[in-house]
Amino acid sequence: MKMLLPLAVALLLLTSCSKSYNCTCESGWGGEFTSPVKAMNADRAKKKCTSRNDPPNADDGTYNCRLTN
Numbered sequence: 001m002k003m004l005l006p007l008a009v010a011l012l013l014l015t016s017c018s019k020s021y022n023c024t025c026e027s028g029w030g031g032e033f034t035s036p037v038k039a040m041n042a043d044r045a046k047k048k049c050t051s052r053n054d055p056p057n058a059d060d061g062t063y064n065c066r067l068t069n
Helices: 004-016 042-050
Strands: 019-027 032-039 062-067
Touching: 019 042, 032 042, 042 062
Parallel strands: none
Antiparallel strands: 019 032, 019 062
C-alpha cells in the first residue's frame, strides 16, 4: 500500500505535464482540418504532427501538417 501512493503521484505528474497542441493539415480532398496533439513539449508535438503527412504522391492524402498554436 505504501508503494502505491508514490506510484500514483508519479503517474499523475507525468500525465499532467503533457500539453495539447493544434496540428493543422491539408487534405487531398481540399480544405484544412485541425486535430489535437498531446506532447511534453513543442518539439515532440511537431514530430507527432509532421508524422501525419502521407508519403509524396499519395492519392487524396494528408500533407503540409504543421503546429498552429
